[in-house]
Amino acid sequence: MHVTIEGVPRELKTVWLEDGMVKLIDQRYLPFDVRVYEAKTYEDVAVAIEDMVVRGAPAIGATAAYGMAQAGEQGLDLKIVADRFRKTRPTGQDLFYAIDTMMAAAAGGQDLLAAAERYARDDIERCRKIGEHGAKLIRNGTRILTHCNAGALAAVDYGTAMAPMRVAKEQGRRFFVYVDETRPRLQGARLTAWELLEAGIEHAIITDGAAGLFLGRGEIDLVLVGADRIAANGDTANKIGTYGKAVVAKENGVPFYVAAPTSTIDTTLASGAKIPIEERSPQEVLHLDGHPIAPKESPARNPAFDVTPAKYITGIITERGILKPSQLRTIHETPPSAKKKPRTKKR
Ligand code: MRU
Numbered sequence: 001m002h003v004t005i006e007g008v009p010r011e012l013k014t015v016w017l018e019d020g021m022v023k024l025i026d027q028r029y030l031p032f033d034v035r036v037y038e039a040k041t042y043e044d045v046a047v048a049i050e051d052m053v054v055r056g057a058p059a060i061g062a063t064a065a066y067g068m069a070q071a072g073e074q075g076l077d078l079k080i081v082a083d084r085f086r087k088t089r090p091t092g093q094d095l096f097y098a099i100d101t102m103m104a105a106a107a108g109g110q111d112l113l114a115a116a117e118r119y120a121r122d123d124i125e126r127c128r129k130i131g132e133h134g135a136k137l138i139r140n141g142t143r144i145l146t147h148c149n150a151g152a153l154a155a156v157d158y159g160t161a162m163a164p165m166r167v168a169k170e171q172g173r174r175f176f177v178y179v180d181e182t183r184p185r186l187q188g189a190r191l192t193a194w195e196l197l198e199a200g201i202e203h204a205i206i207t208d209g210a211a212g213l214f215l216g217r218g219e220i221d222l223v224l225v226g227a228d229r230i231a232a233n234g235d236t237a238n239k240i241g242t243y244g245k246a247v248v249a250k251e252n253g254v255p256f257y258v259a260a261p262t263s264t265i266d267t268t269l270a271s272g273a274k275i276p277i278e279e280r281s282p283q284e285v286l287h288l289d290g291h292p293i294a295p296k297e298s299p300a301r302n303p304a305f306d307v308t309p310a311k312y313i314t315g316i317i318t319e320r321g322i323l324k325p326s327q328l329r330t331i332h333e334t335p336p337s338a339k340k341k342p343r344t345k346k347r
Contacts, residue, residue, distance in 0.1 A: 135173075181205055
């Protein structure tokens with residue numbers, strides 16, 4: 001993605017490894033300041049994930065992959081590092097997918113730096129393909145609603161829900177994006193709007209409560225969101241507030257699409273009921289940009305994600321094409337032992 005640091009334009013990814021450090025665009029300062037966070041140790045990497053220096057399921061996965069490669073170079077016990085990373089954030093599936101991928105690479109005696117680079121390259125490739133498949137849903141004049149941030153910053157580059165928008169833009173289509181501000185961390189207002197601006201895509205930020213009005217008035221043609229974890233039946237965990245948009249979209253006959261790489265799909269969970277939902281600090285709700293906004297004595301609840309049942313999801317845009325939620329199981333390889341033997345004809 002294009003960013004300007006201290007007046008100098010640069011082409012950066014969300015996360016990369018340089019001089020033995022895991023480097024990240026520090027998303028806590030955007031859109032006002034572009035800073036780079038430097039993780040020298042695996043604990044620095046874990047803190048970056050917990051404190052949302054980096055956020056978005058695929059980006060977190062790649063960060064963990066680089067963190068494990070760094071730890072491998074430092075001669076550390078990868079099992080300890082993996083256990084620490086597994087405790088950082090519970091909902092996004094890519095974190096666990098990345099840790100398992102790197103542990104398998106280590107067990108297979110692979111070069112971990114090369115494995116992490118390959119993981120990051122594959123992530124970009126998956127996002128690019130999501131963009132190509134999803135761009136077919138966007139025509140001239142399409143009015144899109146999106147929630148939270150699923151742009152380049154939420155992956156290594158390119159993004160998930162924003163990838164179809166980028167490709168449609170590259171293909172010369174004109175369309176408009178309504179961006180939910182996404183309380184409490186404001187990923188929509190702070191990150192998605194910044195990315196859309198950089199990409200030259202027309203948009204407007206709306207409050208989280210306003211989407212129903214626009215959907216009800218017929219002013220939105222397509223809802224496009226990312227995902228943090230998708231269960232085998234298509235139930236999808238995404239940023240808190242997504243479920244409500246999906247229900248109102250269905251009520252108004254507006255298609256609701258989820259864009260995610262297959263690394264976000266967790267086929268070990270039959271449904272969304274078992275997806276762990278992260279509960280973050282109440283302080284995120286009680287403050288806005290560091291300023292208190294509620295009585296000091298009031299408690300708050302802060303679940304970071306909700307689960308949208310598959311029945312509200314029109315399709316899931318993956319790197320392998322646009323799938324119905326019911327088709328998800330078919331995209332994973334059938335283990336050889338489970339494959340049916342071809343029948344021999346009886347004479
Ligand atoms: O808490 P975050 O910022 O890590 O959550 C990210 C989201 O929920 C986004 O909506 C995103 O679409 C999922 S990751 C591409």
